[in-house]
Amino acid sequence: MVGMPAPRPSRVTLVDLVALAARLNHDEQRPSGELVARDRALAAELAALKADAPVDDTARLAWWMGRAEDVQADESADQVRGALSLAGVGLVALGLVLGAGVALGVFYYDGQQPVNVVAALGVFVFLQAGTLLLACLAALPARSLAQVPGLGAVQDVLRRASPGRLAFVFARFMPQELREALASAVGRSGAHRRVYGRVQLWAVLRWSQLFAFAFNLAAAAVFVALVLFTDLAFGWSTTLSIEHGAFHRLTSAVSLPWSATGYAVPGLELVERSRYYRGQPFDPVERGAWWPFVLLAMLVYGLLPRGVALVWAHLALGRATRRALLATPGVSAVLHRLDRPGASTVESVGEGGATAGQWPASGVGDRPAVIDWSRAAGSAGRARAVLGVEVDTLLPAGGARTPGEDAALLEQVGRQVADAGNASGVVLLVKRWEPPMLETLEFLKALRLAVGERVPIWVCPLAEDAEGRRVSDDPEHLSQWVRRLRTLGDPWLRVDGPEEGVEPDAG
């Protein structure tokens, strides 16, 4: 089975709803990490679409359904599609057959008795108008009926009795998994009940209208064929004692919609002449006079309103389905995942940087210049204690000092290192718990310029504060320093804590 094409957002159908429900059903059984990974990738793809990216939630969901592969769900959806169109075709066929059959019965003429206009009106006008009215009643939102006692129950019965429910009989023949998908799409769960309820209702109503439309179409077609190819004689007869005047009023009322044209409106005289009584001979003089009236009545009260109702139900179903699509459990999680194309973390690792091979064996020597960044050590004594080397003066930088003061200090360090000869290096003491910042990086660049190439610089992030209390316990703190300073690409610079640093080899 090939993957389904993504549904057009403006044309979401019941099938899409089922496909979505089946998909989310599967998703629910998979580990969330897998889903996140899948949808993050899709989110990135979506972000890459830029201007072409779908805008609203329905469109994004439709796009997602087209992209997130789920062969099994697509297969289910295809089967549902098949089943639903089968149901539709079945209902249309049933409507056509019934319509034709009823028409053949009503318009049966063997020369003995004329076609009874009363029966024709009863079946093709009053019955049609009546059932259409009931369909409208069923379609009303339940809330608007709450005030009228008893109507709610009537509505309930109507919804159950609608011929569209025949489609659910077809659904019985669907395989197990499909029925489950359908059941969960038309599910019972709490807040979703109302939304899905509307979908179910409109689906049933649309199927009813489809059926009724086919019925009326077949009846009208059969009637036209009978008029064209056979001789039909019309008359009217009823067991009720009705004056022909009353019946004329009825036909006038029925022909009201087209009375302005003056065409196909039976006159009083015609009505009077075409009355007949069962079992008595009649005179088929008025063959041609009745059929335009009957045909127009069938079209105006049967076919036309059913056509309108069908279109209306179709549109309403589309609307309800679109709403239900977004209300399906699990959808907001999908949309949420689509909104986040991966965490925007900065992976800032340049190549190069200090390696053990390049680091001079002598380290920073036994008399390095020690710079105290932002009072990380606070005093020369403390620096001596943590480093284990001789520290004559602690050189302050960073913190509350101005950039000018730092520049002056760098000059001094440059001189000091030059004086000490090539065995000496520089130590920069920093606080391990404060993240390395751009200004520290700039300072280190300037320091390199001041002391020249090949002079070892040891950046030493201290885990304790100036009083010796431990502040940083998180190994991530040191890694942050290592990672960021590596971007300097300085082979004679190393980052290490005092524990891992230079051996206290000097006396």
Added chain:
Amino acid sequence: MPDEPRDPRDRADDTAPTLAVVGHPNKGKSSIVATLAADGSVAIAPRPGTTIRADRFPMRVEGELLYTLVDTPGFENARRVLDWMRRNDPGVDRRHEAVRAFIQQHRDDPAFRNEVELLGPLVERDAPVGVLYVVDGSIPYSDEYEAEMEILRWAGRPRMALINKIGSADYTGPWRTALDQYFSIVRSFNAVAAPFDKHLELLRGFGELREGWAGPMRHAAEVLETQRREKRRTSARQIAGMLADMLTLTESKTLSQGDDAAPHKEALQSKLRGRLRQLERRCRQGVEETYGHGGLEREEGDVESQELLTGDLFSEHAWVLFGLRKKHLVLAGAAGGAATGGVIDASVGAASFMAGALVGAVVGGGLGWYSAGRVAKIPTRSRWLKGALRGAVGGKKLICGPIRNVNFPFVVLGRARYHHGLVAGRNHAVQGVLKVAYDESDTGKLNPLSGEETRTLSRLFAKLGRCRPDSEQVQPLVDQLADRIAALL
């Protein structure tokens, strides 16, 4: 979103306060924004430099803009910025212009990328912006923060300092002393752990920052409080709906004449259990979505897992932790039994009312006693097919469920309550999967219910258990149940 087009709906846009959250890198600025804007999409990570652009996060409730938070990148080069501004000082009355001029001149300077981004929102013309300066109270104060605070002073906006403790050490004292010199208001606020009422308290506190803000911020707090109550009710409805679904759930299978029922029975039961688990998962997701944690990654443990939340619904562990204790079970059983007995009475005639209810209560109570700590058995029965169907396929129908165990709905409710508590108490700044450690001593405290509550609930559960799933009576019962549960959440 930085360039979000203004929504014409909100009249309040012009009066709604905007607060820019600034500070050193990696001190929880984004976490505070995420928590106060209730937005899980704010980028938060343990490494510095996560936020690289100033982003606006509007807090809207039903289209009304309550306030906007601006997440910004951290200061990286504050001393040089201050140095430049000092050299270009136009006088105390116009210092904010120096800030603006700095931005103008350094737009493309990579050395000040973060500063240009973060200072931009502070000097926007005719937009009243407040400044929230965030520091980490678990590390010592240091004078390297002075330049930042001085720059903020130059920007000339109303300022508040927030001490957010990321680690466990406490340096709040020295921090307060230092911050008091630069900020008129200094508060402690934990982005990750602060409970909801602390959020509201802080929001009301923002009202003190500026003339005319007290009203909008008080209003914002009220709206959020109302919304909170609404969320609790929605969750209660979701939980009640799940319980109704669970209590009426059955699985069935038609067997043909010669079929042996035993293997099918096993399959049906495990299918039913699967459906129940799915209902629970779905409800949890619903609750998470209600609280705006829709994308939460939940750890779905395997069946053996002892984890409190992810442990299986049918593990004995869950039943011991969340089920009722013996005394309450007897109560629950009795109340449920009486309800059932009452129905028998109603059908037999009012005369026997008391007798039926009494017998029901005694039997129910006994069942309750018996079922303490036991995992529900799933009743399975078979029924001969009737009429035409029997002629067509022959055989019988195997029906599994619904679960009648008195304790079952209480276990489900207990788990739902516990899960709701975690989700409702989870700030949007919290990272990672929803998962907690628990203490053995919690046993029995996880689903506390009074005797009265137990009785009312079990009556409702019993009534639900007698309904067909699609019956009209379910919805009113669910509504009643939701009211009860809302009071427990």
